[in-house]
Amino acid sequence: MKPLAARPWLTGLIIPVVLGVTWELTVRTGVMTGRLMPPPSRLLDSAITLARSGELGLHVAATMTRIGLGFLFGAAAGTLMGVLTGASGLAMRLLDPSIQALRAIPSLAWVPLFILWLGIFETSKLALIAMGVFFPVYLGVLSAIQNVDRKLIEVGRVFGLSTTGIAIRITGPAVMPAWFAALRTGLGLGFMFVVAAELMGASEGLGYMLLDGQQMGRADTILVAMIVFALLGKACDSILVAISVPLLRWQDTVRARL
Amino acid sequence: MTKLAINHVNKTYADGTEALRDIRVHANEGEIVAILGGSGCGKTTLLRLVAGLDRPSSGAILVGGEPIEGTHKTISAVFQEPRLLPWLRVAANIEFGGQLLDTTERQRRAAALLERIGLAGYGGRWPRDLSGGQQQRVAIARALIGHPGVLLLDEPFSALDPFTRASLHQLVLGLWAELKPTILMVTHDVDEAVTLADRIVIMRPKPGRVHETMAVDLPRPRDRLASPFDLMKRRVMRSIDRSLAEDLPTSPKPLGPGGTSPWL
Numbered sequence: 261m262k263p264l265a266a267r268p269w270l271t272g273l274i275i276p277v278v279l280g281v282t283w284e285l286t287v288r289t290g291v292m293t294g295r296l297m298p299p300p301s302r303l304l305d306s307a308i309t310l311a312r313s314g315e316l317g318l319h320v321a322a323t324m325t326r327i328g329l330g331f332l333f334g335a336a337a338g339t340l341m342g343v344l345t346g347a348s349g350l351a352m353r354l355l356d357p358s359i360q361a362l363r364a365i366p367s368l369a370w371v372p373l374f375i376l377w378l379g380i381f382e383t384s385k386l387a388l389i390a391m392g393v394f395f396p397v398y399l400g401v402l403s404a405i406q407n408v409d410r411k412l413i414e415v416g417r418v419f420g421l422s423t424t425g426i427a428i429r430i431t432g433p434a435v436m437p438a439w440f441a442a443l444r445t446g447l448g449l450g451f452m453f454v455v456a457a458e459l460m461g462a463s464e465g466l467g468y469m470l471l472d473g474q475q476m477g478r479a480d481t482i483l484v485a486m487i488v489f490a491l492l493g494k495a496c497d498s499i500l501v502a503i504s505v506p507l508l509r510w511q512d513t514v515r516a517r518l
Numbered sequence: 519m520t521k522l523a524i525n526h527v528n529k530t531y532a533d534g535t536e537a538l539r540d541i542r543v544h545a546n547e548g549e550i551v552a553i554l555g556g557s558g559c560g561k562t563t564l565l566r567l568v569a570g571l572d573r574p575s576s577g578a579i580l581v582g583g584e585p586i587e588g589t590h591k592t593i594s595a596v597f598q599e600p601r602l603l604p605w606l607r608v609a610a611n612i613e614f615g616g617q618l619l620d621t622t623e624r625q626r627r628a629a630a631l632l633e634r635i636g637l638a639g640y641g642g643r644w645p646r647d648l649s650g651g652q653q654q655r656v657a658i659a660r661a662l663i664g665h666p667g668v669l670l671l672d673e674p675f676s677a678l679d680p681f682t683r684a685s686l687h688q689l690v691l692g693l694w695a696e697l698k699p700t701i702l703m704v705t706h707d708v709d710e711a712v713t714l715a716d717r718i719v720i721m722r723p724k725p726g727r728v729h730e731t732m733a734v735d736l737p738r739p740r741d742r743l744a745s746p747f748d749l750m751k752r753r754v755m756r757s758i759d760r761s762l763a764e765d766l767p768t769s770p771k772p773l774g775p776g777g778t779s780p781w782l
Contacts, residue, residue, distance in 0.1 A: 411601050414571055418595045419660075420617045433605040510605040510644050 298480040303487070306480040320488060322465040323454055326382070327496070330389025331450045335443055338394040342401025347427070356402075363395050367453065371460055385457035392453035393446040400442020404435040437511055440504040444497055451493045466492075520583075521547045521700040522568070522668050527577035529563055536725035537563045541577070543719050543728065545668075548698040552705055552715035554754070560726025561704040562598075565672050568702060569595050581668060591618060594666035594699075596674040600653035602645035608632070608656055609641030615660035624663070631659040635689060651682035655689065662693055669694075671703035675710065687713055691738070708758070712750050713740060720754070722761040729761040 280300045287294035287302075294302065310316040341359065345352040370391060371384075378384035408431050416426040458467020466485045473481030522545040529538040537560045545551040553561045566572045568579055570589035578585045581592060594615065602611045612628040619627070632641050635655040637648075645653055654674055661669055671690070675683045691714065694701060705711050711718045715734055722729045732754060736746055 411597070411599065412603060415597075415601050415603065415614075417571060417589050418569055418593075419615050419664075420589060420591050430603065433603070436605075510646070 296479050298483065303480055303483055306478075307484045307487075310481070310484060316484070316488070319464055319466050319469050319485070320492070322462075323458065323467065324492065326385055326389060326457065326465065327450050327454050330386045330454065331393050331447055333386065334390035334393025334450065335397050335446055337390065338397025338442070338446065339401050339439070341394075342398045342405065346402045346405025359398065363399075367391050367395075368456055371456070375460070380461050385454075385462070388457045389450050389453045392449040396445040396449060397439075397442045400438050400445065401435065404438030404442075405431060407438075408434045436504075437508050440500065440508065444500055447496055447500060448493070451489065451496075455489070519547050520544050521549070521581065522702060523578075523580040524564070524568065525578045525580065527564070527567060527574045527579065529560070529567060529572070530575045538567075538574075539725040539727050541726070541728060543702075543731075545700045545702055545717075548700055549716045550694065550701040550703065550714055552703050552711040552718045553721060554705055554708065554711045554718050554758075555721035555726070556706055556723065559721040559723035561721055562672055563726065564721075565595075565670050565702065565704050568668075569593060569670055590668075591664075592667035593670065594661040594664060594668070595670040595672065596654070596657050596661045598673045598676060600645070600650070600657040602653055602656055602660075604645055606645075607641065608637065608643050608645060608648065611645060611656055612641075612659045612663055616663040618664060627663050628659075631663055634693070635659050651678055651686065654678065654686060658686070658690060658693070662697060662699070665697055666699050669699040669701045671701060671705075673704055673706070676705070676707070683710070690714070708751055708754050709742070712736070712747060712754060713742060718754060720757050720761060722764070729764075730757045732757065 283294075283297070284299040284301060286292050287299040298306070307316070341355065345356050345359075367388065371388065374384040374387050378387055412430055412434065413426060416430045421429060454465070455467045455470070458465040459471055462468045466489055469485040470482050473479065473485065524541050524543040527538060527541040528536075530536045541564060543551065543553070543564075553564060555561045563572070567574050568586075570586055570593065573588075580586070581590060586593070602608075603614060606614060609625075609628050609632060612631055613624045616624040616627060629641070632638050635658065637652060637655060640648065640652070645656070648656065657674065675686055678686065687710070690701075701714075703711075703714065712734060718732045718734060720729045720732070721727065734750055736750060740747060
């Protein structure tokens, strides 16, 4: 067997495994009942039961649909607006102050208004998630465009590229790393806001599962929902990273060399 | 025959800084002209005007008798930094310079240039994997792939060590002999100017003006160890000294009360 040093990721598992085993033993030996903090074996049981009954799948599908659509709308709008304000000084002076003013409002403060305007069903939830995704993507794209190296733009000009050519062949690739970073931040916020959206009233979704677990006094349901959230969030982020890797291979970063 | 003419060019920035005053420089077809001057004498500004990256406040820049407005398809440049596009592989970076060529010709020339600059087999690498000198070679190839009529060099060797610099001088001279572009280069290095140029234009600052133009009548290839080379360098340095002497204030202002210096 290889020593621990050869597999650095194993080091990170030590604390969760030790805690899990300790808690499992504490409950098994009857020192604690584990009612409010069920041990790993009971969580696994609950997860399997929820998955078998199809309940878990239903909630995951509902949450992922909301995240997916909300992220899509928010990211598209954020990117478009970022490109627009980044490309045009007029658009920047016209739109950016208003967008910054809206950004100053904590996103959750929109909830009552969204419900009033869009009803308590899907539309208001999507609006909230899309809003959460929009701002980081917008800011990321805008600042990336503003920070494109002027010297590289000059290279494009000297070698005869048109404004459109420069946008496609220089600004585009130059902005790509920051765009993906912004999308990842946006996705993270999307997950945050899907919980908020589902807590404010839903009949399905992982957020609903959390609320249901609380009302039924089922800590295991709550924890299963939390763990599933963590896994989904990590998975979605990994998908974004996987998409970005072939596009960002040119970057001189540690990740690119791994 | 005059390929490049800079006629009475002035450049004053929006904040009122006068960068260039009445610059008159010309370069004949296939000639290498070096603009020599210290920092702040406006030599890079002048090159940016010729590249079309900036506009003169007055005066005209003519290429082949035609005034240029903005960047020009026959003018190409190598900058102080390599400025390779990090997201393009080395071969693609060279091809980037040949926007007007068709794809097959562009790829053929890029492959030939890669070999010519001693980087055959490096075409698939990323710019980040090359050393500074290698990157600057790629930048030179990129500037020449389109067979430009005028090549601008903005101190492209100044950041390199003396060994790399000498080998790049030879590379540029070799490529110049093959393709015969008119070269307008900017440098602060007397040795470099005498090594490369047919004519040296010495500039002085505040505002940037032409101090003196000197012909370098040394046969090529030039022997940097021969005494005519040293003699030429000495002539250039003497001219620089004269330009510095003229920049000293002719009537110093009184420095202290009563018109005497506080140190006297």
